[in-house]
Amino acid sequence: MIGESPAFTIFKDNYFVTGTTLNDEPKKYNSDAKFQISIKYRIMNKPFLYGFYPYLTYTQKSFWDIYLNSSPFAESNYNPGLWEMVV
Numbered sequence: 021m022i023g024e025s026p027a028f029t030i031f032k033d034n035y036f037v038t039g040t041t042l043n044d045e046p047k048k049y050n051s052d053a054k055f056q057i058s059i060k061y062r063i064m065n066k067p068f069l070y071g072f073y074p075y076l077t078y079t080q081k082s083f084w085d086i087y088l089n090s091s092p093f094a095e096s097n098y099n100p101g102l103w104e105m106v107v
Contacts, residue, residue, distance in 0.1 A: 032058035048087035071107040
Protein backbone atom coordinates (compact mmCIF):
# COMPACT_ATOMS: atom_id res chain seq x y z
CA MET A 21 0.00 0.00 0.00
CA ILE A 22 1.37 3.41 -0.95
CA GLY A 23 0.23 5.15 2.24
CA GLU A 24 2.34 2.74 4.32
CA SER A 25 5.57 3.18 2.30
CA PRO A 26 8.12 5.90 3.20
CA ALA A 27 6.95 9.40 2.25
CA PHE A 28 10.47 10.61 1.32
CA THR A 29 12.15 8.52 -1.41
CA ILE A 30 14.39 8.60 -4.49
CA PHE A 31 12.68 9.86 -7.66
CA LYS A 32 15.21 9.43 -10.50
CA ASP A 33 18.80 8.17 -10.50
CA ASN A 34 21.22 9.74 -8.02
CA TYR A 35 24.88 9.72 -9.01
CA PHE A 36 28.28 11.40 -8.93
CA VAL A 37 30.66 10.80 -11.87
CA THR A 38 34.07 12.32 -12.51
CA GLY A 39 36.62 11.86 -15.27
CA THR A 40 39.35 13.23 -17.47
CA THR A 41 40.65 12.67 -20.99
CA LEU A 42 42.38 9.36 -21.67
CA ASN A 43 46.18 9.13 -21.45
CA ASP A 44 46.47 12.55 -19.81
CA GLU A 45 46.89 13.69 -16.23
CA PRO A 46 44.02 15.66 -14.67
CA LYS A 47 44.26 19.42 -15.27
CA LYS A 48 41.83 22.26 -14.81
CA TYR A 49 40.71 22.31 -18.45
CA ASN A 50 40.34 18.57 -19.11
CA SER A 51 38.66 17.27 -15.92
CA ASP A 52 35.15 17.70 -14.64
CA ALA A 53 32.39 16.03 -12.67
CA LYS A 54 28.67 15.55 -13.12
CA PHE A 55 26.13 14.76 -10.42
CA GLN A 56 22.39 14.40 -10.07
CA ILE A 57 20.23 14.49 -6.96
CA SER A 58 16.59 13.48 -7.31
CA ILE A 59 13.98 13.06 -4.55
CA LYS A 60 10.23 12.88 -4.13
CA TYR A 61 7.99 13.51 -1.14
CA ARG A 62 4.45 12.17 -0.76
CA ILE A 63 2.28 15.04 0.46
CA MET A 64 -0.62 12.94 1.78
CA ASN A 65 -0.83 9.43 3.27
CA LYS A 66 -4.38 8.93 2.00
CA PRO A 67 -5.57 9.18 -1.61
CA PHE A 68 -6.52 12.72 -2.59
CA LEU A 69 -9.12 12.13 -5.32
CA TYR A 70 -9.94 8.95 -7.21
CA GLY A 71 -6.91 7.10 -5.81
CA PHE A 72 -4.33 9.81 -6.62
CA TYR A 73 -1.40 10.31 -4.26
CA PRO A 74 0.26 13.72 -4.82
CA TYR A 75 4.06 14.02 -4.65
CA LEU A 76 6.47 16.94 -4.72
CA THR A 77 9.55 16.14 -6.79
CA TYR A 78 12.95 17.78 -7.19
CA THR A 79 15.81 16.89 -9.52
CA GLN A 80 19.08 18.79 -9.86
CA LYS A 81 21.80 17.96 -12.38
CA SER A 82 25.09 19.89 -12.24
CA PHE A 83 28.21 19.91 -14.38
CA TRP A 84 31.18 20.84 -12.21
CA ASP A 85 34.62 22.01 -13.40
CA ILE A 86 36.32 20.66 -10.29
CA TYR A 87 39.77 22.17 -10.89
CA LEU A 88 38.73 25.73 -11.78
CA ASN A 89 38.94 28.31 -8.98
CA SER A 90 36.31 30.75 -10.23
CA SER A 91 32.73 29.78 -11.16
CA PRO A 92 33.30 26.04 -10.83
CA PHE A 93 29.81 25.02 -11.98
CA ALA A 94 29.55 25.14 -15.77
CA GLU A 95 25.81 24.44 -15.70
CA SER A 96 23.10 23.47 -13.22
CA ASN A 97 19.60 22.33 -14.12
CA TYR A 98 16.81 22.47 -11.53
CA ASN A 99 13.55 20.59 -12.10
CA PRO A 100 10.94 20.89 -9.35
CA GLY A 101 7.56 19.34 -10.00
CA LEU A 102 4.26 17.94 -8.88
CA TRP A 103 3.71 14.29 -9.62
CA GLU A 104 0.79 11.90 -9.08
CA MET A 105 0.60 8.18 -8.53
CA VAL A 106 -2.65 6.27 -9.08
CA VAL A 107 -3.61 3.19 -7.11
